[in-house]
Amino acid sequence: MSHDLDRLFAQPLPRIQDFVFNEDVVRVFPDMIKRSVPGYPTIVENIGVIAAQFAQPHTHLYDLGCSLGAVTQALRRHVTAxxxxxxxxxxxxxxxxxxxxxxxxxxxxxxxxxxxxxxEGDILALQFQPSSLVALNFTLQFIAPEQRPALLSRIRQALVPGGALILSEKLRFEDEDEQQLLTDLHIAFKRANGYSELEIAQKRSAIENVMKPDSLETHRQRLLDAGFSKVVPWFQCLNFASLIALP
Structure with missing residues (x-):
């Protein structure tokens, strides 16, 4: 299917609303995420590859915050259990x-x-079935921070032995210099993909009250507190990373 180019923030907006995943965003989403998230295609395809190592017969595989279903498609390409x-x-x-x-x-x-x-539903209210793979691909960062521990605990309880959670997130960094360096490099990535300074600034204003990134250390500790036994980072490109959490 053809996709429209992301021009949502190309013109000056009189008032910048909080970012929402509405029809306008859906229409340009494949272009938006490819040009905004370093390494996104690699992450998505390899979630399918990783899932094939953990998927077990007679279990569920969850794609939470599935958006247009890129991870679901990768799961279906690779998992044969x-x-x-x-x-x-x-x-x-x-x-x-x-x-x-x-x-x-x-x-x-x-x-x-x-x-x-x-x-169509709220993953915070989802009744999980026994699962061997759960993917949270750039989803947790849009959930209120105080609601994140309970969701991860429920996922951990639903995972069967030998299963895994794959968690992909934008990271913030405790060290101010590291945070500034990677922020600047991410902006350079977006410039290189054709976004103007106006688009970058307006998109940042729209999303800063909606998306709340955590540090890698915060993610790791929260996952351990939720009952996971090991947290393994498997991918990072600039300030975006993906982790495997094992029960």
Missing amino acids: DNCQVVAVDNSAAMVERCREYLHGQDSMFQELLPVDVI
């Missing part, structure tokens, strides 16, 4: 509708894919 069910969840009606369209297109190209249930 018998009788697995993918559950993709997002609270944006526009995202869910488009996700279903994309997955239908994937169904027409591949045979014997894992079944998938796409749900």
Whole structure:
């Protein structure tokens, strides 16, 4: 399917609203995330590869905050365990509708894919089934910080022995110089991908009250407190990283 270019912040806005995953964002989302998140395609494809090492027969695989279903598609390309069910969840009606369209297109190209249930809903209220793989791909950072520990504890309780959580997030850094360096490099990445100074500034204003990044140390301790036994960073590009948390 064709995608529109992200021009949402290209013109001066009289008032910058908080960022929401509405129809306008959905329309340009593939272009937006590719040009904004360093390493995003590598992360998504390798979540599928990693999931294939942990997926177990007769369990669920969760894509929480699935947006357009990129991770779900990667899971279905790589996981071959018998009788697995993918559950993709997002609270944006526009995202869910488009996700279903994309997955239908994937169904027409591949045979014997894992079944998938796409749900519009709040992952904080989700009743988890026994699962061997849970993906939180740039989702936790949009959840209120005080609600994050309980969600991770519930995920840990749902994971079967030998399962895994894959957590991808934008990072902040405790060291001020390190934080400034990686922020500047991320802005340079966006400039190199064609975003103007106006677009970068307006997008930052729109998202700063919505997305609350944590440090790697905070993520690690929170996951251990939730009952995970080991946290292994497997990818980092600039200030974006992905971790594997083991029960």
